[in-house]
Amino acid sequence: MGHNHHHHSHDASTENIKTAFFLNLFFTIIEFVGGFFTNSLAIMSDALHDLGDSITLGASWYFQKLSTKEANKKYSYGYKRFSLLGAIINSVILIIGSIFIIKEAIPRITNPQQADANGMMWLAILGVIVNGVAVFKLRQGNSINERVVSLHLLEDVLGWIAVLVASIVMQFWDVPILDPILSLLIALFVLYNVVRNMKDSLQIILMATPKEVSIENVKEKLLMFDGVVDAHDIKLWTLDGESNILTAHIVVSDEIHIPNKTETLKQNIKHSLLDNFGVKHITLELERKEEDCEYRNQ
Known part of the structure; x- marks a missing residue:
């Protein structure tokens, strides 16, 4: 739609x-x-x-x-x-x-x-x-x-x-x-x-963050989901001032790492970001706490 x-x-x-x-x-x-x-x-x-x-x-x-x-x-x-x-x-x-x-x-x-x-x-x-x-x-x-x-x-x-x-x-x-x-x-x-x-x-x-969206607010929203422990490497930009794009690494607790639960979490996050921030194109990478991600401290 x-x-x-x-x-x-x-x-x-x-x-x-x-x-x-x-x-x-x-x-x-x-x-x-x-x-x-x-x-x-x-x-x-x-x-x-x-x-x-x-x-x-x-x-x-x-x-x-x-x-x-x-x-x-x-x-x-x-x-x-x-x-x-x-x-x-x-x-x-x-x-x-x-x-x-x-x-x-x-x-x-x-x-x-x-x-x-x-x-x-x-x-x-x-x-x-x-x-x-x-x-x-x-x-x-x-x-x-x-x-x-x-x-x-x-x-x-x-x-x-x-x-x-x-x-x-x-x-x-x-x-x-x-x-x-x-x-x-x-x-x-x-x-x-x-x-x-x-x-x-x-x-x-130059791929600046859209004025109407704050990465801090996006991270805050992501951390509100059950099972989300951390979020990092959040990249947010806009194609033309209307179509916003987001990529993020989401660290989840062990109990979330069941296929149907990860899929549900992804869908919920995507709907939430679309409703709250108007982000239409979202790519999420889910990680376990013990995984060593090179972007974790960015």
């Missing part, structure tokens, strides 16, 4: 990213046309930024789709980590894009440029709606890939809100400087969030 649920969540992730990709690509084309007719450099640069988004969304869609493939001889854990690869590539592109926006915005603060404020306003309303729908879809997902992709689109939503506010104000007052100031603030906000997500992705790649 858990496997089916996980498979559906990956399918949903792929569909969410696919929808976001087509929405973004469609809107990028509108932006280039709109930017040309409103003579707005801000919109044209945002169109270039969105073109980059479309490329990375396409890559994310591909990697997320690939991540749903089952395990085989080459990838014994399956392809789940490919979605992380998409997240890391997206993060790098977003960091470069944010730095580019900051670089573009600073000179415009000292030398602001005039544009068709009314045309900007209507484009901005459309931008908020289209990107808002895409963000809403991706915010419902669980994968890190979806979170990073939703940051791309959240940046666009915030960017368009900034353009909308600036275009309305510029229709009443001559303050073209508003646009680059807001662009700068949004770029810094996105940069902060991307770095945080990038850190999460790298920690998973």
Whole structure:
């Protein structure tokens, strides 16, 4: 049952990213046309930024789709980590894009440029709606890939809100400087969030213990089972931020070493770890007290 649920969540992730990709690509084309007719450099640069988004969304869609493939001889854990690869590539592109926006915005603060404020306003309303729908879809997902992709689109939503506010104000007052100031603030906000997500992705790649699970708590839970004397060499990591994996050596008392009792103990431990910590892939090695295990003191 858990496997089916996980498979559906990956399918949903792929569909969410696919929808976001087509929405973004469609809107990028509108932006280039709109930017040309409103003579707005801000919109044209945002169109270039969105073109980059479309490329990375396409890559994310591909990697997320690939991540749903089952395990085989080459990838014994399956392809789940490919979605992380998409997240890391997206993060790098977003960091470069944010730095580019900051670089573009600073000179415009000292030398602001005039544009068709009314045309900007209507484009901005459309931008908020289209990107808002895409963000809403991706915010419902669980994968890190979806979170990073939703940051791309959240940046666009915030960017368009900034353009909308600036275009309305510029229709009443001559303050073209508003646009680059807001662009700068949004770029810094996105940069902060991307770095945080990038850190999460790298920690998973480096097989860090999942944040929501503590090895001390797992050991405490293991020692609560009747017949368990000790637990050591507990290794805990996650494939993609959702599928957690655990291996452990369990030292059991002599009376447990009867086939049906060891099987019952293993099943009980696995159910308990799944219910309490969400660990789905568990490998346990049972040992007698007198056995000499080289990992015992680790």
